[in-house]
Amino acid sequence: MFLEVSDVTGGYDKAIIIDSISINVEKGEFVSIIGPNGSGKSTLMKTIVGFLKPFDGTISFKNRRVEGKSANKIAKLGIGYVPQLNNVFRALTVQENLEMGAYLPSKDRYSYSELYDLFPGIKGRDSEKASNLSGGERQMLALARAMVNKPELLCLDEPTAALAPKLVREILKKLIEIRDSGTTILLVEQNAKQSLKISDRGYVLAIGKKVHEGPSKELLNSPKIQEHYLGIKKVSVID
Numbered sequence: 001m002f003l004e005v006s007d008v009t010g011g012y013d014k015a016i017i018i019d020s021i022s023i024n025v026e027k028g029e030f031v032s033i034i035g036p037n038g039s040g041k042s043t044l045m046k047t048i049v050g051f052l053k054p055f056d057g058t059i060s061f062k063n064r065r066v067e068g069k070s071a072n073k074i075a076k077l078g079i080g081y082v083p084q085l086n087n088v089f090r091a092l093t094v095q096e097n098l099e100m101g102a103y104l105p106s107k108d109r110y111s112y113s114e115l116y117d118l119f120p121g122i123k124g125r126d127s128e129k130a131s132n133l134s135g136g137e138r139q140m141l142a143l144a145r146a147m148v149n150k151p152e153l154l155c156l157d158e159p160t161a162a163l164a165p166k167l168v169r170e171i172l173k174k175l176i177e178i179r180d181s182g183t184t185i186l187l188v189e190q191n192a193k194q195s196l197k198i199s200d201r202g203y204v205l206a207i208g209k210k211v212h213e214g215p216s217k218e219l220l221n222s223p224k225i226q227e228h229y230l231g232i233k234k235v236s237v238i239d
Helices: 041-049 071-076 094-101 112-118 135-147 165-180 192-198 216-221 223-229
Strands: 003-012 015-025 030-034 056-061 079-082 153-157 184-188 201-206 209-215
Touching (some): 003 041, 015 030, 015 056, 030 165, 030 192, 071 079, 094 135, 165 184, 165 192
Parallel strands (some): 030 184, 153 184
Antiparallel strands (some): 201 209
């Protein structure tokens, strides 16, 4: 198994936010985690990438136990992470942000010119401060920085948050390109319908527990998922 999360319970201090959650991701997959606000999606992601230590359960990456390891050590194993908030260094230039992504030793990484070609929204902006970029451009920069070392698994926490619909489509299209280039993707996304449309499988969380899982198409077509998690109400027919 590429990534395997088994019966993980975790949270902050002594407060349990996620309870006995198990998920898995195969190499080359695009997997979405959806659910309402407060369901534990971001907490699960932070636990996987090492910003939080689980209270219980195990996390394995390429058959190697990683639960409890520091985020730095987990990143060295080939896991990239793009947090939802504060995901660029605003006081640094675009180029300096990319250089920050290259601090880990790597035998195989993208050149900066390759990254600018992959993310044309920041091309030609290398000397500009990240604070001058638009919301969508900052997200592109955060993605580019996470991709510097060609991570085998890219974990993203709400990459389309607070973006206009056009920018949402651009970000999601870019994620498809990244997956097609060979990078496995685990996506936490509030925009549930759109994330399921582009992913292979999905997990649904509610109140810290996993309540549904399956192929994305099945989740999209499930009346229960549509009503409770995709905001699609059933229409009553009166004879």
